[in-house]
Amino acid sequence: MPSSPSSPEVAVIGGGPAGLIAAEVLGHAGIAATVYDQMPSAGRKLLMAGRGGLNLTHSEAFERFVTRYAEAQPRLLPTIEAFRPEDLRAWCESLGQDTFVGSSGRVFPRAFKASPLLRAWLSRLESLGVRFALRHRWQGWDEDGRLVFTEAAGQAVRIRPAATILALGGASWPRLGSDGTWAEFLTRHGVTISALRPANMGFLLAWSDLMRGRFAGAPLKRIALIFEGTTVKGEAVVTADGIEGGAVYALSARLRDAIERTGQATLHLDLRPDLTEDALAKRLEAPRKGQSTSTFLRKAAGLGPVGIALLREASPSLPTEPRALARLIKAVPLTLTGTKPLDRAISTAGGIPFDEVDEHLMLRRMPDVFVAGEMLDWEAPTGGYLLQATFATGIAAARGALIRLGIPDAALTGGLSSATGQT
Numbered sequence: 001m002p003s004s005p006s007s008p009e010v011a012v013i014g015g016g017p018a019g020l021i022a023a024e025v026l027g028h029a030g031i032a033a034t035v036y037d038q039m040p041s042a043g044r045k046l047l048m049a050g051r052g053g054l055n056l057t058h059s060e061a062f063e064r065f066v067t068r069y070a071e072a073q074p075r076l077l078p079t080i081e082a083f084r085p086e087d088l089r090a091w092c093e094s095l096g097q098d099t100f101v102g103s104s105g106r107v108f109p110r111a112f113k114a115s116p117l118l119r120a121w122l123s124r125l126e127s128l129g130v131r132f133a134l135r136h137r138w139q140g141w142d143e144d145g146r147l148v149f150t151e152a153a154g155q156a157v158r159i160r161p162a163a164t165i166l167a168l169g170g171a172s173w174p175r176l177g178s179d180g181t182w183a184e185f186l187t188r189h190g191v192t193i194s195a196l197r198p199a200n201m202g203f204l205l206a207w208s209d210l211m212r213g214r215f216a217g218a219p220l221k222r223i224a225l226i227f228e229g230t231t232v233k234g235e236a237v238v239t240a241d242g243i244e245g246g247a248v249y250a251l252s253a254r255l256r257d258a259i260e261r262t263g264q265a266t267l268h269l270d271l272r273p274d275l276t277e278d279a280l281a282k283r284l285e286a287p288r289k290g291q292s293t294s295t296f297l298r299k300a301a302g303l304g305p306v307g308i309a310l311l312r313e314a315s316p317s318l319p320t321e322p323r324a325l326a327r328l329i330k331a332v333p334l335t336l337t338g339t340k341p342l343d344r345a346i347s348t349a350g351g352i353p354f355d356e357v358d359e360h361l362m363l364r365r366m367p368d369v370f371v372a373g374e375m376l377d378w379e380a381p382t383g384g385y386l387l388q389a390t391f392a393t394g395i396a397a398a399r400g401a402l403i404r405l406g407i408p409d410a411a412l413t414g415g416l417s418s419a420t421g422q423t
């Protein structure tokens with residue numbers, strides 16, 4: 001089988017944001033890097049992320065920001081301190097893409113979508129001498145320790161770079177390239193992998209035929225969801241087989257873990273989070289004057305058809321007593337029986353545990369192999385936390401590779417930081 005005559009200094013495998021930012025750090029340091037990706041173009045999931053608005057990061061106080069990584073916070077903290085939310089904004093702006101803070105504190109590029117940013121980024125990488133080997137599917141290592149790829153025509157390509165950065169993503173939306181097959185190659189080398197699980201996903205719920213038939217796709221606006229004492233205000237959507245949407249994603253890690261433990265989880269839906277139970281009960285004391293229940297609930301409690309259907313779903317014979325009815329409207333029980341599959345999740349939990357890497361994100365069992373992005377075992381809610389940690393770990397892994405290659409500190413600080421205008 002042919003083998004590539006000139007191996008790059010550093011092979012970056014995976015052309016998502018983690019791999020691309022790693023290649024940028026290497027490029028600024030004057031290191032020849034080649035980005036390998038199995039897809040015909042780089043950054044496909046980034047483009048998908050930009051569809052509904054590319055939420056790059058979040059503007060909340062740093063102390064609060066880092067709590068979003070839950071158990072992974074202590075391990076991610078040094079990397080995110082080295083590349084903070086304001087650095088990500090500055091980097092984006094250095095590519096000619098202004099950013100703005102949305103009403104929720106989330107940060108977006110002014111263009112909202114990802115394509116102008118990705119275009120400018122790829123052109124910067126090209127000017128830095130970063131090479132791309134697209135349609136190259138990584139297959140692990142051969143018995144001589146060389147990286148093996150299969151290129152489009154089915155030929156095997158083998159290389160032995162000085163260092164390798166793995167940035168292969170999680171396993172959600174596999175048609176965009178990240179399919180999680182890397183787990184098998186690393187397991188063969190003794191690396192422990194925590195099971196890849198959905199994160200920021202919808203849940204399954206056994207709706208009645210009526211609910212499914214009439215309300216699949218119905219939005220639930222200005223609601224709150226409550227689970228284990230945590231209340232999240234926001235929006236959700238009824239689907240044919242369950243529920244999903246921003247407020248659901250925010251609670252999804254805890255709901256998923258509860259379902260794994262006990263087989264189901266009861267989520268409570270507050271249909272009127274703007275009213276106290278007292279205020280709502282008072283409104284429901286109004287005389288019904290021959291109105292149908294639906295008309296009464298619409299007028300007295302401001303509920304729409306989907307809200308009323310949800311009440312009936314939870315309690316077919318609705319309570320008539322105002323206080324009991326108010327209590328139900330403020331906490332409609334929804335029994336979740338499972339998670340939507342990983343391939344439709346926004347992100348992936350599980351992956352390479354931090355115990356498997358050193359402080360430079362180098363695999364302890366595989367010297368010269370670094371890992372970055374969603375393939376590491378951390379998770380976070382939506383809100384820009386996913387991309388922030390993806391970028392920060394990409395930078396940390398590239399800096400680790402540079403240190404390993406004996407590149408002096410000056411090149412490390414002069415690279416990405418001078419490009420983004422940081423000091």
Ligand SMILES: Cc1cc2nc3c(=O)[nH]c(=O)nc-3n(C[C@H](O)[C@H](O)[C@H](O)COP(=O)(O)OP(=O)(O)OC[C@H]3O[C@@H](n4cnc5c(N)ncnc54)[C@H](O)[C@@H]3O)c2cc1C
Nearest residue numbers: 014016017018038049055138168169177178373374386387
């Ligand atoms: C619908 C959707 C919306 C999102 N919105 C946001 C958002 O607004 N804000 C946010 O912070 N995050 C968002 N995310 C999450 C974010 O896109 C990811 O966290 C991020 O892309 C992870 O980056 P990564 O570089 O680690 O992996 P990826 O972007 O998945 O890149 C991995 C790359 O590796 C390549 N690869 C995988 N296996 C192989 C192989 N064997 N050989 C060669 N190449 C391989 C893939 O082709 C891919 O290009 C969203 C995700 C989705 C699905």
